Amino acid sequence: MGKSAIPTAVANLVALIQADPTITNDNVQVTYGPPAARPEDEFIAVMGVQESQVAAALGRLRRDETFTIILAISVVRGGLDYQNAAERAYQLAGVIEDLLVANAQNGTLNGAVRVVEIAALPLELNTKQDGSAVEARIPAQVRCTARI
Numbered sequence: 001m002g003k004s005a006i007p008t009a010v011a012n013l014v015a016l017i018q019a020d021p022t023i024t025n026d027n028v029q030v031t032y033g034p035p036a037a038r039p040e041d042e043f044i045a046v047m048g049v050q051e052s053q054v055a056a057a058l059g060r061l062r063r064d065e066t067f068t069i070i071l072a073i074s075v076v077r078g079g080l081d082y083q084n085a086a087e088r089a090y091q092l093a094g095v096i097e098d099l100l101v102a103n104a105q106n107g108t109l110n111g112a113v114r115v116v117e118i119a120a121l122p123l124e125l126n127t128k129q130d131g132s133a134v135e136a137r138i139p140a141q142v143r144c145t146a147r148i
Contacts, residue, residue, distance in 0.1 A: 003063075003148045004051070004065060004148060005065055005067075005112055005113055005144070005146035005148055006049055006051060006065075006067055008109075008112040009067075009069070009109050009112040009113050009116075009144055009146065010032065010046055010049065010069055011032070012109040012110045012112050013046070013069060013109055013142065014030060014031075014032045014046060016099050016100075016103060016109065016110070017030050017044055017096060017099065018030045020095060020099055022095050023044070023092075023095065026042065027040065027042070028040070028042045028043060028044060028092065029042065029043040029044070029045075030043070030044045030045070031043065031044075031045045031046070032045075032046050033045065033046060033047075034047065034072075039074070041075065041076045041077070042074065042075050042076070042088070042092070043072070043073075043074050044071055044072070044073050044074075044092060044096070045071065045072045045074075046069060046070070046071060047070045047071065047072045047139070048069075048070045049067050049068065049069050049070065050067060050068045050070070051065065051066070051067035051068075052065075052066050052067070054066075062147060062148070063147075063148050064145060064146070064147055064148075065145070065146045065147075065148050066143070066144070066145050067143075067144050067146075068119060068141045068142065068143050068144070069141075069142040069144065070139055070140070070141060070142075071096070071138075071139070071140040071141075071142060072137060072138075072139055072140075073089050073092050073093055073096075073137065073138040073140055074089070074135060074136070074137045074138075075088045075089045075092070075135065075136045075137075076128075076133050076134070076135045077133060077134055077135075077136075078132065078133050079132075079133070079134070080127070080131075080134055081134065082125050082134050082136065085125075085134050085135065085136035086123055086125065086136040088136070089123070089136040089137065089138050090121070090123075090138070092138075093118070093121050093138055093140055096118070096140065096142075097118045100116050100117065100118065100142070103116075104116065108144075109144070112144075112146065113144040113145060113146040114145050114146055114147060115143075115144065115145040116142060116143070116144045116145075117142070117143055118140060118141070118142060118143075119141040119142065119143035120140070120141040121138050121140055121141075122138065122139060123136060123137075123138055124136070124137045124138070124139070125137075
């Protein structure tokens with residue numbers, strides 16, 4: 001099971017998000033892996049991948065690979081404005097979903113996978129230990145299917 005579409009799909013997803021004018025104009029930090037020790041107030045980061053493979057065609061060693069890319073979408077706001085932070089986090093998730101839909105017309109994640117979709121957008125709300133800020137974090141799940 002050494003062959004996988006994951007490295008190309010993740011790299012293409014990061015590049016797609018980094019190239020979006022909404023993301024770059026708003027100075028949202030986008031990283032392949034966790035952000036630096038002092039991340040920006042808004043970031044989108046690839047935090048991991050969950051994967052499975054099943055045989056697709058006997059005798060030809062073709063497999064269908066299904067995997068979920070976990071993106072952390074994080075927005076930090078001063079004070080206790082949870083609503084503003086949550087709304088902005090979901091706005092960023094919407095930008096990513098729009099990018100995936102638009103990109104699907106040219107081959108999903110630039111041809112790396114056959115199917116890509118947002119699978120889940122759960123919300124986590126946290127308060128900094130000193131009470132000075134709140135964070136809205138969405139561990140977004142981007143589900144992909146590829147033939148390898």
